[in-house]
Amino acid sequence: MAWSQTKTYKLCNSISTGELCSVMKDNGNGRFLSIPLDEENTDYQEYLAWVAEGNTAEAAD
Amino acid sequence: MSDIRFEGWLHRSGTGGVYQDSAGNVGIASTQPKTSLDIQNGAFQVGPAGICTVTTVKSTNIVNSTQLSHRNVIRNGHMQIIQRGSPLTVNANIARGRCAADGWEISSDTNGTAVFSTSKSTDTPNGFGSSLKLDVTTADTSIASDVGTRLLQRFEGQDLQAFKKGSSDALQWTLSFHVKSPKTGTHCIELLDIDNGRSVSATYTVSQADTWQYVTNTFPADTTGALDNDNAQSFIIIWWLAAGSNFSSGTLNTTWNTRVEANRAVGQVNVTDSTDNNFYITGCQLEVGSEATPFEHRTFGEELAHCQRYFFNVTGNNGQRTNIPAFANSSTDCRAMVSFPTPMRAVPTFSGSATNMVFDSADDSATFLCSALQQGGYLSNDSPHGMLIEVSTSSMTAGQSGVLEFRANSGELNFSAEL
Numbered sequence: 001m002a003w004s005q006t007k008t009y010k011l012c013n014s015i016s017t018g019e020l021c022s023v024m025k026d027n028g029n030g031r032f033l034s035i036p037l038d039e040e041n042t043d044y045q046e047y048l049a050w051v052a053e054g055n056t057a058e059a060a061d
Numbered sequence: 062m063s064d065i066r067f068e069g070w071l072h073r074s075g076t077g078g079v080y081q082d083s084a085g086n087v088g089i090a091s092t093q094p095k096t097s098l099d100i101q102n103g104a105f106q107v108g109p110a111g112i113c114t115v116t117t118v119k120s121t122n123i124v125n126s127t128q129l130s131h132r133n134v135i136r137n138g139h140m141q142i143i144q145r146g147s148p149l150t151v152n153a154n155i156a157r158g159r160c161a162a163d164g165w166e167i168s169s170d171t172n173g174t175a176v177f178s179t180s181k182s183t184d185t186p187n188g189f190g191s192s193l194k195l196d197v198t199t200a201d202t203s204i205a206s207d208v209g210t211r212l213l214q215r216f217e218g219q220d221l222q223a224f225k226k227g228s229s230d231a232l233q234w235t236l237s238f239h240v241k242s243p244k245t246g247t248h249c250i251e252l253l254d255i256d257n258g259r260s261v262s263a264t265y266t267v268s269q270a271d272t273w274q275y276v277t278n279t280f281p282a283d284t285t286g287a288l289d290n291d292n293a294q295s296f297i298i299i300w301w302l303a304a305g306s307n308f309s310s311g312t313l314n315t316t317w318n319t320r321v322e323a324n325r326a327v328g329q330v331n332v333t334d335s336t337d338n339n340f341y342i343t344g345c346q347l348e349v350g351s352e353a354t355p356f357e358h359r360t361f362g363e364e365l366a367h368c369q370r371y372f373f374n375v376t377g378n379n380g381q382r383t384n385i386p387a388f389a390n391s392s393t394d395c396r397a398m399v400s401f402p403t404p405m406r407a408v409p410t411f412s413g414s415a416t417n418m419v420f421d422s423a424d425d426s427a428t429f430l431c432s433a434l435q436q437g438g439y440l441s442n443d444s445p446h447g448m449l450i451e452v453s454t455s456s457m458t459a460g461q462s463g464v465l466e467f468r469a470n471s472g473e474l475n476f477s478a479e480l
């Protein structure tokens with residue numbers, strides 16, 4: 001997927017439905033985390049905290 | 062019938078009869094009673110604290126306040142499960158550094174410079190098949206004030222309700238483990254209540270470096286602050302490895318209190334001060350009550366299922382199929398349905414390796430990277446038991462079914478719902 005190097009997170013739509021379904025995180029080592037929109041998921045909690053600090057994820061393709 | 066008091070004590074030095082020594086200990090058929098009550102030279106003893114020691118118990122009915130099974134709330138306490146592989150490098154400067162052994166992590170601070178190679182080791186005390194080895198590969202010889210390097214495990218509150226924390230009849234916590242540390246001296250352990258911001262610490266002393274020793278410690282009960290009865294993180298148990306002054310400049314907090322950083326790890330030696338250092342640990346058990354019972358050896362399968370509530374992966378080499386069924390939703394949209402072996406704690410984060418795979422079907426897809434797969438949806442937020450993953454690729458025929466197949470060695474599909 002196209003990825004801006006200036007963003008840590010990128011919103012991600014389902015390929016088949018086109019609806020927002022996850023947030024991608026670039027771990028910087030060729031690894032990407034596909035994070036569900038689940039508030040019980042600790043990676044998503046970390047993303048929400050990052051947003052609360054005033055950051056904005058890259059828009060979905 | 063009136064009460065009868067036996068006052069005719071028999072004083073003798075043999076092994077028969079009833080004997081009371083000058084300390085008040087009573088022996089029956091004992092040469093010399095060693096506890097408050099001693100029958101047949103230790104076959105049955107009652108100690109001063111009401112602790113009964115019996116060589117063999119044969120009973121038709123036992124009523125226990127300590128449960129007989131699943132006493133140990135620590136998962137993978139014998140370090141057998143290593144789904145992520147071994148060895149695994151962990152930098153101390155990240156918040157959640159996953160160790161080779163499932164359920165265990167090293168956490169520190171951004172200023173921590175130590176690096177560990179973590180692995181499943183066969184260096185163990187008798188009765189254990191494996192231990193977790195923390196090999197210091199980059200030393201931190203001068204611990205910064207804000208560095209607190211610690212080995213830990215996190216818990217859901219719903220798994221710790223038996224301790225009755227926050228109630229008037231709260232129970233004690235007894236921790237036991239086998240450890241082999243490269244450093245002599247004071248080592249700190251700590252229980253951390255995340256829900257209520259409370260903690261309690263204790264120390265154990267290593268008298269001989271690089272030697273296995275069995276450690277037990279009973280932490281007090283806490284009548285303040287109940288743990289949430291849900292699947293979120295409520296609690297952490299910590300083995301300190303190094304502590305900067307921010308964590309060690311106060312007085313060690315040995316009773317449950319509101320957490321004060323300076324009182325958490327007072328006196329902690331620096332286990333990370335040399336690349337010669339190897340720290341081993343196994344047989345970790347945390348249980349209700351005042352006594353450490355023998356380690357509860359659960360089966361490999363049972364422990365694996367417990368660990369897979371938090372992490373699950375599918376691995377393979379070139380040409381190996383994943384057993385994950387998939388279908389071509391169109392000529393370019395491949396969808397695969399992953400069924401988890403056990404319902405996971407929460408909807409997991411998915412990640413794939415940067416290695417090739419294909420959709421193996423009558424008309425195979427073009428190769429794509431495992432890391433190109435992404436979530437397409439999940440089945441339920443309540444103990445999720447499966448997930449749809451999908452990828453844009455080419456060369457497929459819409460409607461055909463098949464299976465995901467690795468086309469390079471060391472392929473991985475990881476699902477993580479860790480705390």
